[in-house]
Amino acid sequence: MYLLYPSDPYNKTAVDEAFAEEYAAVSTLGLPCSLFSFEDFESNEFRAKPALPTGSDVIYRGWMMTPDVYVRLVEAVTAKEAYLVTQADAYRECHYLPGWYSLCVDWTPETIFADKGADFVKLVQGKQWPAYFVKDYVKSLTTQRGSVAESPDGIAEVVTLIEQYRGSLEGGVCIRKFEELLPETEERYFVLNGKPFSRNGTVPSLVHEVAKKISSPFFSVDTVMAKSGELRLIELGDGQVSDRKKWEPEQFAAILQSQS
Structure with a gap:
C-alpha cells in the first residue's frame, strides 16, 4: 500500500496542513507516502514526489473531487505505472448517494x-x-x-x-x-478491503451488513441512532476523501497499516 497526499499549496515538499497530523501518524508507522500538487493536477500536470513505485497499489487521501475529475486522477496514476486501489466506478458508487442507495435502502431514509x-x-x-x-x-x-x-x-x-x-x-x-435522529450519537466507521473498523473497537451489525453490500475497497459509513431506538445509516462516502471525524490520526493510521 502506497499513500498519496496533497502537498501544501505554497510548499510542494510539505503535506497540506489539513492532513499533517494523519501524514505524521502513517509515516511513524512506516507506511510509504508521496505528495503531489493538487493545484498542478487541476492544471493537468501530475507529479508525485517521491515517484510512485512501478506496480504499487495506491490509496489517495485528500480533497473531494467530482467523479469526472477522479477519472483523471486514475488516469494520471495509471500513466505512472501504478494502480489506484479505488477505481472510478467504485469512487462514484460511494461518493454519490444514488450510487449506494438501492443497495442499502433497508437501513436509510x-x-x-x-x-x-x-x-x-x-x-x-x-x-x-x-x-x-x-x-x-x-x-x-x-x-x-x-x-x-x-x-x-x-x-x-x-x-x-x-x-x-x-x-x-x-x-x-x-x-x-425526515426522521427524528439523535445527532450526538452519530458515528463514522471505515471499511477497508471488506473489513469494517471502528474507533472504539465495536462495529454494529448494520455496518457489517453494509460492508457485504458495497464493492468499493475503501469507504466510510455514517450511522446515527433514531429517537425510536433504531440505528440508521445516514451516509456513505469514499474512504479516500472522507475526513476522520472523531478518529485520532493514530487510530486511522493503524487500520491502514493492518491492511498494508
Missing part, C-alpha cells in the same frame, strides 16, 4: 432523486412525510438555515441556497424523508 429544475412539490405528492431533508448528491446545507424543508414548497428554497452557498449543485437533488 427513503429518498427521491431529481434534477434541480424538477417540480419538487409534484415529486413528493402523496408521501405524507413529516418534513423533507434536502441535499445534493454529496452534501447538505450546513448554514444556520439547515437542509430541512418543513413543507414541499420549501424544497426549492433549500436547493437554491445550496447552489448559493456552495457555488454549485453536485450531481442532482436528493429529497429524503
